[in-house]
Every structure is written in C-alpha cells, then in structure tokens.
Amino acid sequence: DAGITQSPRYKITETGRQVTLMCHQTWSHSYMFWYRQDLGHGLRLIYYSAAADITDKGEVPDGYVVSRSKTENFPLTLESATRSQTSVYFCASREGGSTGELFFGEGSRLTVL
Amino acid sequence: GENVEQHPSTLSVQEGDSAVIKCTYSDSASNYFPWYKQELGKGPQLIIDIRSNVGEKKDQRIAVTLNKTAKHFSLHITETQPEDSAVYFCAASSSGYSTLTFGKGTMLLVSP
Numbered sequence: 001d002a003g004i005t006q007s008p009r010y011k012i013t014e015t016g017r018q019v020t021l022m023c024h025q026t027w028s029h030s031y032m033f034w035y036r037q038d039l040g041h042g043l044r045l046i047y048y049s050a051a052a053d054i055t056d057k058g059e060v061p062d063g064y065v066v067s068r069s070k071t072e073n074f075p076l077t078l079e080s081a082t083r084s085q086t087s088v089y090f091c092a093s094r095e096g097g098s099t100g101e102l103f104f105g106e107g108s109r110l111t112v113l
Numbered sequence: 114g115e116n117v118e119q120h121p122s123t124l125s126v127q128e129g130d131s132a133v134i135k136c137t138y139s140d141s142a143s144n145y146f147p148w149y150k151q152e153l154g155k156g157p158q159l160i161i162d163i164r165s166n167v168g169e170k171k172d173q174r175i176a177v178t179l180n181k182t183a184k185h186f187s188l189h190i191t192e193t194q195p196e197d198s199a200v201y202f203c204a205a206s207s208s209g210y211s212t213l214t215f216g217k218g219t220m221l222l223v224s225p
Binding site: 033040105 | 157
C-alpha cells in the first residue's frame with residue numbers, strides 16, 4: 001500500500017549503542033521530517049530534508065544523524081544512544097512548498113536503557 | 114524562531130458539549146495554521162487548516178478562527194462525540210520557512 005512507513009515500530013536498546021530508525025514513503029514527496037514526541041514537549045523537529053542529498057537541522061538535532069540518498073528514504077541514526085533519547089519518533093512527508101499537509105508515519109517507540 | 118503556546122493541556126467534556134482549544138504564536142510573519150489530531154498509538158493527522166487571509170474556516174463540526182492582530186487562533190469542536198477523544202496539536206509556519214512549529218498538545222476526553 002502507498003503511504004509512509006516506519007521501522008522498527010518498537011525498539012529497546014542500551015546506552016551507547018547505535019540505532020537506526022527507518023522511514024520510507026511511496027508518494028515521491030520532496031520534503032521529509034523527523035520529529036520526536038515527549039510528554040510535556042509535544043512534537044519537536046529533529047531534522048528535515050527538502051530533497052535528496054539536502055538536509056537541515058531542526059530544533060533538537062544533537063545526537064542524531066540523517067541522510068537522504070534517495071527521495072523515498074530518510075533514515076535517522078542515533079550514533080551513541082542516551083537515556084534522554086527515549087521517545088516516540090515520527091517521520092513525516094510533505095509534497096512540496098513551504099506549507100501544506102504533513103503525512104505522518106505510525107511512529108517508532110524507542111527505549112534506551 | 115517561532116513559538117507556539119497551546120491551552121489547555123487537558124480538556125474533559127460531556128458528549129454533545131462544545132470544546133475549544135486556543136493557541137498563540139510569536140512570529141508575525143506566520144501565515145499558515147494547521148490543526149492535527151492524534152489518536153492513541155497513531156501518527157498525527159491533519160483535520161483542518163487556515164491561512165492568514167481568512168478569519169474563519171468550518172468543516173462540519175470543526176471550525177478554526179484566526180486573529181492575526183492578537184496572534185492567536187482557536188479550534189472549535191461542536192456536538193462532541195467519544196470518537197473526538199484524542200490529542201490535538203496546533204501549529205504555525207510562514208511561507209519563508211519549510212517547517213512547522215507545533216504547540217505542546219491538548220488531550221481531549223469526551224465522556225459518553
């Protein structure tokens with residue numbers, strides 16, 4: 001089915017380990033985003049990408065790395081996971097322009113022990 | 114950068130009552146104001162949006178109002194139903210920026 005999919009949906013890891021969250025969209029949307037959702041903080045932007053090979057920092061980028069070699073994929077890597085990165089991570093995409101509907105994935109719940 | 118404040122953080126209403134969620138924003142250049150609904154265990158989904166050249170927009174039981182002078186906008190849900198129970202997020206952005214800034218969310222609980 002067309003849409004935006006995230007994997008894994010649930011992940012438990014230990015402090016210091018590297019973790020990659022995957023995001024794939026089938027619409028060929030130009031823009032892709034990574035948000036984290038924490039109680040009391042709402043949705044905070046980590047990184048976004050306007051097109052393949054173009055990425056930019058959001059509000060809370062420290063400790064995260066992204067890449068976008070293909071339009072449809074936007075993986076998020078935690079190079080050395082910390083407990084403060086325990087969160088629910090949402091990937092989203094948008095067709096183009098500066099405004100318009102964001103389409104969110106179902107989320108990836110990450111627990112760092 | 115933009116800052117969006119959202120109130121209340123939780124809201125409990127009886128089925129059939131109206132619910133109002135309010136947001137304020139800081140950047141006078143912001144001109145796009147969407148509202149997203151997040152059901153339990155799912156990603157947020159757009160329910161309605163408004164642009165700065167419009168003061169009010171309605172879609173069935175949902176309406177959004179915008180006061181650009183005061184820099185605030187509100188979501189109104191009439192005749193609430195249990196399926197309206199969810200977390201609602203307001204957001205703002207301007208045409209000069211590619212990203213949305215979200216409020217912290219309002220958990221709406223509609224009791225039968």
